[in-house]
Amino acid sequence: MPQLILRQARVEDTRSLSDVVIDGGRVRAVGDASGQDADEVIDCAGRVVLPGFVEPHLHLDKALLDGVRSNPDGTLAGAIAVTGELKSAFTHEDVLARARRVLEAAVLNGTTVIRAHPDVDPIAGLLGVEVLLRLRAEYAGMVDLQIVAFPQEGILRSPGTEKLLIAALAAGADVVGGCTYNEATLDDCRRHVELVLDLAAQHGVPADLHADFADDASDPRYALAEFIAGQTARRGLGGRVALGHMTSLGGREPA
Structure with a gap:
């Protein structure tokens, strides 16, 4: 007897309704299971059944900060300034409470996988990572965090960050991140990329880099995608490197 049958569900935008048979944590059949019974049966009454949602980019340690101090002018620069001021006063309890609120909202709305990017630097130390390690264990049955x-x-402009990244990976972080535009010079931005990808190769983890912050493709700091791709291939990391904040692609030629 299967664990669960979802009856009369709408799947993949079909007109007819289907039964979804689930056993061992996997979908075993989609179709007519009217003759079957299960440990649990849920009547979906024609509602749509979707796979779990995936959130690939979430800053849980900095979520809901508007409730702590509002953005003075509503701009991105204003948000960055407020966040920078508040970060130095973060506590485990504060970050835990805000991150938990977001996690619970995500789970209740069907999210099953979240990739979160807590800051690791001399200001925050490993606080965000430590909080998320606790939440990863606490919510393990509901969401893959x-x-x-x-x-x-940055790394070069913020001495001590490289050692903190290594410590975060040793503590249990799943991915090494990058913020490639946040260095003093273009050469340092490239070095940032190399350091992050070296850590990914050395520690056997994926990399996820925020690669730009504007749609101005004339700024070479925001046009490093090809360089990152080349460095990824050189290290044999194909398929293990993700880029976020790729807004500058909208300002470049289609090719």
Whole structure:
């Protein structure tokens, strides 16, 4: 007898309704299961059944900060300024409470995988990683929480960050992050990429880099996708490197 049957569900935008048979945590059949019974049966009454949602980019340690101090002018620059001021006063209890609220909202709305990017730098230390390690264990039965050790303040311009990234990976972070535009010079931005990808190769983890922050493709800091791709291939990391904040692609030629 299967664990669960979802009866009269709408699947993949079909006109007819289907039964979904689930056993051992997997979908075993989609169709007519009217003659079958299960440990649990849920009547979906024609509602749509979807796979779990995936959230690939979430800053849980900095979520809901508007409730702590509002953005003074509603701009991105204003949000960055407020976040930078508040981060130095973060506590485990504060980050835990805000992150838990977001996690619970995500789970209740059908999210089953989250990749979160807590800041790792001399300002925040490993606080965000430590909180998310606790939440990863606490919510393990409801959501797969991947933790990215994220150098928001840069690496070269923020001495000590590289050692903190290594410590975060040793503590259990799943992914090494990058913030490639947040260095003083273009050469340092490229070096940032190399450091992050070296850590990914050395520690056997994926990499996830925020690669730009504007749609101005004339700024070479925001046009490093090809360089990152080349460095990824050189290290044999194909398929294990993700880029976020790719807004500058909208300002470049289609090719």
